[in-house]
Amino acid sequence: MSKQKINIKDVAARAKVHPSTVSRVLNPTTRSMVSMDVADRVQKIADQMGYARSSLASGLRTGKSFTVGVIIPDLSNPVFPPVVRGIERALGAEGYIAILADSDNSQRSERAIFDSLKARSIDGLILATAHIDDPVVSACVAEDLPVVLVNRTVDAHDVTEVINNDDLGIELAVSHLTELGHRRIAFLGGPMDTTTGRDRRRTFERLGREGQFSFDPDICVNCAAFTEAAGHDGMNRILRHEGAFTAVVASNDLLAIGCYDALAECGLACPDDVSVTGFNDMRFVDRLSPPLTSIHIQHDQLGVQAANLLLEEIRDDKAPRKTVRLDPELIVRGSTAAPSTSS
Numbered sequence: 363m364s365k366q367k368i369n370i371k372d373v374a375a376r377a378k379v380h381p382s383t384v385s386r387v388l389n390p391t392t393r394s395m396v397s398m399d400v401a402d403r404v405q406k407i408a409d410q411m412g413y414a415r416s417s418l419a420s421g422l423r424t425g426k427s428f429t430v431g432v433i434i435p436d437l438s439n440p441v442f443p444p445v446v447r448g449i450e451r452a453l454g455a456e457g458y459i460a461i462l463a464d465s466d467n468s469q470r471s472e473r474a475i476f477d478s479l480k481a482r483s484i485d486g487l488i489l490a491t492a493h494i495d496d497p498v499v500s501a502c503v504a505e506d507l508p509v510v511l512v513n514r515t516v517d518a519h520d521v522t523e524v525i526n527n528d529d530l531g532i533e534l535a536v537s538h539l540t541e542l543g544h545r546r547i548a549f550l551g552g553p554m555d556t557t558t559g560r561d562r563r564r565t566f567e568r569l570g571r572e573g574q575f576s577f578d579p580d581i582c583v584n585c586a587a588f589t590e591a592a593g594h595d596g597m598n599r600i601l602r603h604e605g606a607f608t609a610v611v612a613s614n615d616l617l618a619i620g621c622y623d624a625l626a627e628c629g630l631a632c633p634d635d636v637s638v639t640g641f642n643d644m645r646f647v648d649r650l651s652p653p654l655t656s657i658h659i660q661h662d663q664l665g666v667q668a669a670n671l672l673l674e675e676i677r678d679d680k681a682p683r684k685t686v687r688l689d690p691e692l693i694v695r696g697s698t699a700a701p702s703t704s705s
């Protein structure tokens with residue numbers, strides 16, 4: 363004999379409140395409308411009775427699915443898991459769940475994923491894959507689907523974004539190296555069709571032209587992707603030039619790890635021959651040999667703030683679009699030192 367399913371009216375009868383009060387208590391977005399004492403008592407009774415809120419039924423009433431799409435470029439990149447955890451924690455506190463997808467750094471995959479998420483009636487999208495000219499962002503704007511960009515942004519649209527202060531990050535890396543005495547600094551950049559690749563390169567060039575170090579475009583390379591393999595290839599391209607250098611600023615930590623490998627293959631030691639800085643301060647870079655000096659970004663806050671801002675736009679389509687720029691900090695480790703006298 364099947365057990366009778368408990369509904370809101372059953373909980374309300376036991377708690378001696380109106381069913382609408384139970385509904386408000388059990389919905390994270392409206393719980394604050396009920397006093398704390400009543401909310402706690404109703405929640406306790408609902409738990410004792412084994413009541414489970416139906417997202418499907420709630421969605422039929424409100425026109426919302428209580429799901430959010432999240433597209434990231436590469437889940438194997440250690441930067442993104444803590445960002446995703448921040449997103450999921452913030453969404454979960456408000457009764458939403460995230461549908462996570464990895465585009466594998468492919469714009470074609472990103473569009474296919476987006477179409478699939480739309481078919482699941484997502485209420486909004488958090489996008490960490492944005493290119494400077496991004497068709498998925500354009501589609502969100504055209505279709506009035508709430509979207510928040512995280513880590514990267516676009517040029518063409520006024521959309522909410524939670525990003526790092528890339529200018530400050532590169533300035534911190536360059537200042538650290540010049541204070542150590544480095545004048546010839548190479549640059550290992552990311553793909554120029556992303557704002558992270560473009561803006562970090564622009565800042566590095568600006569600092570060089572301002573005279574903070576001896577800028578040489580021949581030892582500045584844009585890599586095809588933010589990956590270890592691309593960093594290895596890019597560093598080999600720099601090493602083929604005859605221009606001497608004593609330090610490398612890498613646009614992210616994976617590029618820096620590829621740089622380590624290329625230097626070692628050429629018999630160059632880090633930091634004795636070449637100092638290296640990364641960007642992102644992803645997990646485990648402190649365990650590399652040598653531990654990587656990097657620009658620490660607020661991984662968790664990127665996710666939390668992106669989720670909270672998206673929820674604002676889901677609830678109010680007139681909510682103003684915002685740009686939140688989080689300041690990074692320099693974490694000095696063993697991959698940087700003063701240039702050797704023989705360099």
